[in-house]
Amino acid sequence: MTHKILLSAFLLLHLFIIGAKVSESARIFTIVNNCRETIWPGVAPGESFDGGGFALRPGQSLVFTAPVGWSGRIWARTGCNFDRNGNGSCQTGNCGNSLKCSATGKPPATLAEFTLASLDFYDVSLVDGFNLPISVTALNGRGNCSIAGCDADLRTSCPNELAVRSNGRTVGCRSACDVFNSDEYCCRGVYANPVTCQPTTYSKKFKQACPASYSYAYDDPTSIFTCIGTDYVVAFCSSRRQPVCTYHNNNLICGDSTGLRPSMGKWWIMIIGLASAILCGQFLNY
Structure with a gap:
């Protein structure tokens, strides 16, 4: 020691x-599982992330390098069962019938979203619902490198009409758009702009619990962050105040x-x- x-x-x-x-040609991503159970992170597109899917045991971390120009999503899959050939499915965040994801996870899934460029953009989104807490910490960068994320467990307070249950427990919380499929909740049609698409009762509940996350489609001002030449730690089931580390x-x-x-x-x-x-x-x- x-x-x-x-x-x-x-x-x-x-x-x-x-x-x-500061490296201008690549970003280091450290993906950490601080949950009490095994999770199966998914990444799309996943060429730089072990093909887009892998297992992480409790306390385990994996490190990846993504090139500038990569734009994608990272999320957790839970309750998965894969055979030795990588075929199977998950309770939440499913991306098909394979361990390696070729598409974004099925809602509900808490999403960490990134666009890597000379100025990176990143956020954590609840627009597709919630399945696990996520925090995104930018280290070794310059700019508005704030911590994004939702470290509250919205499954415990999910409204009944949005809850996804399995074996008597809530395993995910759907978005109002996913449940009701209306223009108002989905910010489409006459609501497809930031003036007419306003926070709803459901998105306000999400925002109150997770102020550093997207709660609805036009929740940009308080939810999207920028940083220059940074590395990222994507931690599941972590407090946003929890210390994190990366190699650079x-x-x-x-x-x-x-x-x-x-x-x-x-x-x-x-x-x-x-x-x-x-x-x-x-x-x-x-």
């Missing part, structure tokens, strides 16, 4: 002195709920970073 702490401190001091080199240019970088990194004259931030590195020690064994 001592050598891990010293190594983490060394890496953080290295970053403190010279800073981290062979350096371990950690951040707290503000995404802060050590900088000159801010020793208290360095202490937070060191504590985060210790908490993220699992990455040293990856």
Whole structure:
């Protein structure tokens, strides 16, 4: 344990002195399962993410590299059953009959959405409903690199008319558009603009529980974030305040709920970073 702490401190001091080199050609994605059960993340398009689907046991993390220009979604599938050939299905987030996703997950599914460019755009969306909490933390970037996500479990407060149940428990919460299929709830027809499409009783309930997530189609101002040259940690069943870590240019970088990194004259931030590195020690064994 001592050598891990010293190594983490060394890496953080290295970053403190010279800073981290920003890569303009790729983004590092660390996908973490902090749930108490195995999940099967799906990614579309998934060429850079092990073909678009894989299993993550509780506490497990996987690291991927996506090129600038990639635009896609990451979500969790739950209650899956796949055979040795990767054929099967899931209770929520299903993307067909394969472990590897070639399409977006079937609602309800909490979505982490990304567009990677010289200026990245990212968000967490509840427009397709909710199945698991997600947080998206941008590390090592520049700009409005706020933490996006929904760390509340909306299954526990899902209205009966939106609830998806299996074996007596709620496993997902559908969107009002998915349930009622009306122009008003789906922001289409005469409601297909931000003036006429306004928050509904259901989207307000989602927004109250998860203020850093999209709650309906035109919920842009408080829900979409931008960052330059960043890496991403997509964590399932995590608090948005929980420390997270990523590797960048062979350096371990950690951040707290503000995404802060050590900088000159801010020793208290360095202490937070060191504590985060210790908490993220699992990455040293990856």
